[in-house]
Amino acid sequence: MNEWIVLLEIILPAFYGLPLLIKEIKEKNKEIMILYVGILFISLAILNIFAFSGENKILQNDILFEISPSLRATLWILLIFGFLFIYEIIASNGSHTKVISALTLLSGSLMLIYTSIPFTNSLLIKKSLIHSILPLIGLETMTISSIGLYFYEKETSIEALIKYILTILISSSFIVMGIFLFFTETNVEYILPVATAFLITGISMEIGLVPFHMWLPDVTVGAPSYSVAYSILVGDTSLILFLAIFSVNLYKIIHASFIAIMVLLALFSMSIGEISALSQKIPRRMLGYSIISDAGYIIVGVIAESILQMTDPWMISFFVVTSNIAISSLYIIFGSLEQNNKPINSNQLSGLFVRQPMTAILLSIFFLSMAGIPPFAGFYAKLFILSYLMETFEYWLGYIAAFFFLVCVSYSLLIIFKVASEGEGANIKNKEIFLPLYFACIFLIVLGLWPDLFYILGGL
Amino acid sequence: MDIKILLESILFLPFIASSLILILGKYFKRKICEIFSVITGLLTFSLTTYLVTFQKSIKHYIVIREFSNFFFQLPFANLEFFIDWLTLVMLFIVSLIGLIIIIYSIGYMHESKDYVRYYALILLFIFGMIGLVISGNFFLLYMFWEIVGFCSFSLIGFWYMRPKASRAGIKAFITTRIGDTLMLAGIILLYLNTGTLSLVELSQRITGIPTSSLNMILLLLFAGSVGKSAQFPLHVWLPDAMEGPTTVSALIHAATMVKAGVYLVARLEILLFIYAGLQPSLISMFSNTVLFIGIFTSFLAASIALTQYDVKGVLAYSTISQLGYMFTTLGLVAFITPSLAIDSCVTHLANHAIFKALLFLAAGCVIHSIEPILGLEVSRDIRYMGGFAKKMPSVTISFLFGALALAGFPPFNGFWSKDLIMENIIKTFEKVPILSIIFILTSLLSVIYILRVTYIIFFSKPEKSFKIKNPPKVMTLPLIFLSLLTIISPFIFQTLFNEITFIEIPSYYSLTVSTSILCIALLIVYLLYVKRPWQNIFSNRFLSSLWNILFNAFFIDYFYEHYALPALKWSFTEVAYSLDLLINRLIENISTLGFWLSKTLRKTHSGRIFTYISMYILGLLILLISSVIWRWIP
Amino acid sequence: MIPLIFLATILPAIVSFSIFFIKEKKRQTIVALISVLVSYFIILTLFVTKGKIKEFLFYYSEKLTLYSIPVIDYIDGISFLMITATAVLYIAIIIYSYSEIKERYISYTILILLLYTSLIGIFVTETLPIFYIYWEFMLIPSTLLILWWGGEKRYRSSIKFFLFTHASSLLMLIAIAILVSHGIVLISQLHSYKNPDILYIMSLFTIALLTKQGIFPLHTWLPDAHSEAPTPISAILSGIIIETGGYTFYRIVLSQNIPQLLYITTFLALLSAFYGGILALKENNVKRIAAYSSISHAGYIILGLSLGGLGSIYALIGGLFHLLSHAVSKGLFFLVSGTVxxxxxxxxxxxxxxxMKNTRFTSFFGLISSLSLAGVPILACFPGEFMIIVGGVQSKYLEISLAFVFVLIISAAYALRFWLKIFWHPTDIMIKSLPEETDCYRVIGMFILAVAIITIGILFTIIIDYLLIPFL
Structure with a gap:
């Protein structure tokens, strides 16, 4: 792996955004900005291919960047859908600062993905500071740029922003504490479990596990919808993969009681997420709660994979990719339905099928994929998770997961049926947002009917 | 002509005729339909007489196995015929009565528009009855049994516009259906124990069945015949079946269909005792139940018939009691030799078919004539009739002949068969005295009720006389032919079937008993109805309440209608309905529970930032403690 | 060689997209009819020429899961039986709904054809995950069909229908997940799965299948869904979609010998036969009578199959045969009740x-369907019921057969009540005028099913010898 090209690939998006600040590009209309960003993503793709084909040169004496096939597959999807969702940001006339912060977010997540494997290797074998610092840098760039992404003048989003800033500050402090505890030289045997505890709390605060889930619904409602969509897809995915890679050797470090507590928290987050989503009136808030429940599934999946000692987290990456694409596209649709940025109510949705069949079909497809109905990718992800759960835990956890799948199906069904019934409701403002959604919907269907595509992407 | 073709033609001729009438009937005038059906009746009758007279050579029985067509490849369901003297007797009766009924119904159904459906169903019924009688295995017998049941249902409810008629049709169908399903269970058990259903193989293998399950099978089959021949528990449908046209009552509910039950039990007994050579004492449980039900039904029906005002109702109850006689003779198998019992039963069956058809048709004439004046409902009530002797002399004579035959006066055919039964019953006097006492009582009652009806209709003074037109020639001629038959029928049957003793000089003892019964009965009728000396005889409390019980048929029908059925229905529907409600309510509650839970959960989510931070710290503490705790727990 | 079976299943779905561009209503129905006929003709020729065939298509997921999941299609006598039932019912339904469905006809035909693909898919696939995909995919079009063309309470009953069946099939998802995690992917590999928790997995399967079949404790969705669905859809629903439960019960649960489970299913089947029959007797809404009678006949099928599982071949043949005969006669029963x-x-x-006075045809079809449901000899349902009784007694369960005979009486009662009350008896409440005969499309639709009932009733020996016995 040619590390020079990888380094270039990580830094390029961050610095590529700077010229946007110059005055005359700001006023130009959207096409130029889209073109500008398009060039960046094409170059990133080319760099990505070259990074692999060339012979591998190393910056320092030990390997800084390493990637496994599943991570490569998620990387490819991040690149494709990153471009699509930045296109969304521009299409729903987000300001240029949003675009810049989105690009920096992308570079942060690339950094995190590339450095997660060296971090976990160095964790156990040979502790080296550089390996611990790099993921931290990636993590911090992501969090700071997402603050820029969420900024919006309206006072409710300001309040959401403050909550978000407070949460990520606390979580990053926990992560930093965790990482440094890992790399201290003292060989007191209880230091490692404490370090993992700190690191796990930090990350689960970002994902939205139960005790730390309070901020997520408010932020997803307050912040502008296109930025929430982008940050969920790009930000959360890389974070969860970092957790998955890191947790592979979790099993060796800490005792089973910690895992039991983690499973318990996961169950709580599943239940609270799904059940409180049932009675939500505002669809965006309902999606927030479903993200919390997804966090629960992810934690359980991560633990199952770590017990099975799967070095390459295929199942988690597949699940995260499919559910995040579905949720973020739903956010885009709900965002476009709003008037003057006030989140719509669920009975404003009724009768959408009669007035705009295409939006309604897209909406129901994304909801069905999130709920896990067969012809779409969500089903295969759920089948994947269930077979792993059955493999590791006894059957009871499978049952609880299946029950919560059902609750998820029921509230997504409520929305679909409301859309399909008669009545007067909101209309979509701008039509340009449809292109990426068509692509996302087709991608989900194709992935659902032929999951091996994800594997092939990995090997590219 | 080879017997195989003969049988196929006898069987399928009515079927083809009925389907032709059903399909093409609309396009031809009424005359052509009538002539066409009379020809088919005549043809079947002549073929049967040919079969009966020229096939003397049958020793025991003949079995004809039809082409094993690919229709019925299942082992138990191949088309085969089984002919022996019992089948020949039944065939002869069915075709004879069928022919007479068709001729008679030309006059009777003259005004009604649905004659196409009527003739098609009558011919279909004859096809079913013939098939039932000659079928060689129980599966085929059950098929024809169902067809006959369907025809009786559709003919009872012939005037489907009248709710009373169609309700009577349903009642008949459901009660017979209960009997049929039990019979089906019996057939299945029979098949599973012996492996075959065809009569020939059964005669060899039936002795192999253990006696307890053999008794069970026979009882189940007897349940089917109880349903069809309207014996005690399932007799409620026959009096209501009188809603149908009188020709239907004459053909189906007097002469042929109700005999199917008797035929089935007779067929079983012949199979068991004569062909398989089983010991009668082995199946004593079965024969005793047959005996008990026969005796009890005959007494019950005879007593009810005394008080009925509807002329067809009286005749219906008298049919039930006469069928009770036949079942009693079949039940006497354990006491007297089986062949004697079966002979006496068949003789009574033959004679009863003739004089009961005669009685019904004569009553039909009377009803037909006063119907246009009094309307359908009232025309059957004997209180409005009276003094018809002067108006319709030929009908009166024929009704009188039928009545005397039923009562058992010497020259008529009823006398021979009744005395034969009397002889058998008296033989059992030493062992079971109660049997013969009840039998004597029932024969006394039967003489009284039939003479009462004849006197009130024909010879009593009418309150108001109204002008009625004489029934057409086409209805009176069959009556005269039938009344002739009541006298000469035993001799004809004796010449045709010499295996059975139709005419047998009764012993001195039974002769005295029967003549004394006749005289007492004559005296009672004379006193009660002709002279009426004690006018207030019915006023005292005991007699009037007895009369009321008898009139309402011991409230059995009332009990079924108002207590048994509604209770059954209520118990099922309420239980099922409440269960359905319970489960639906359960499902609804789960969903409301879900929504309530989510509402409460949402309340816990306050917007304040400080709760968030405190939750973070709490979460961190939980994880820290759990990661370190394992060092202290042992 | 080109995957013919897969082509036959996918063909209607592909054709359904082309319907967008056809404007005229009549041509749309013709196109739909042709696609159903062509797909059935392909399968017919395949079955007639080669009998039992297996067809490998591609690997669903080669590397992702621990075990590779090949997609295999196959046809044998029983699946061919079910496909004929679906094809016959579909031809009748499409013709019937030409005059029944007035608005949004295009999306109606598209949804029906998608439903057809998913149904054929269920009878044809052998891999469990793909089976599950077809199983769930069947749900979406049928719910939408109920939702958009249903009766008054359609919103509530369609949600209940979707959630109920989806919840139970989630249990099946768990069972499939367990099997997949142990490496069992094909239905044919099922009997090689030996470890003790097979009873556990099979009970999961049974719960899902019995809900779909509408057996007693899990049937609450059925009356609402059927009485609210438009007539042709409720005919498909109770004709074919319910039978998929019974068919898969035979394919998956009977491949293992687990007598304890089969005792429970026999008891439940008998209970639901009673329950459905009695409620049908009491119900006054025409469609709900048909729905409750579907519950009762679902009890017949599961009773026959589980008795077959417990050892009597007769009951098994009876149960399987009843799948076909119930599909056809219940389809006609629903069409008649819809027309009425x-x-x-x-x-x-x-x-x-x-x-009866002026609608001769409908009353004749009503007679045929109600008598067939009552179990009258020459019509479709008699052989099935008769064999279940004989099978029950053959496998020494005499009391079950006697109880089943009693259920037959109840079914005769409600079938007769339906026919007499509507066609023979005068109405309880005075009505202004008697309606005239319906238009010709509805009559043709019902005529096809009536012919099917009579032919099945008469030629049942051929169907049993050529389609069922060699493939048991």
């Missing part, structure tokens, strides 16, 4: 009567 409620503009049976 259309003629009288009400669903209440008390307001109906004396239809």
């Amino acid at each position: 409620s259309h003629l009288f503009k009400t669903k209440d049976i008390r307001k109906m009567g004396l239809l």
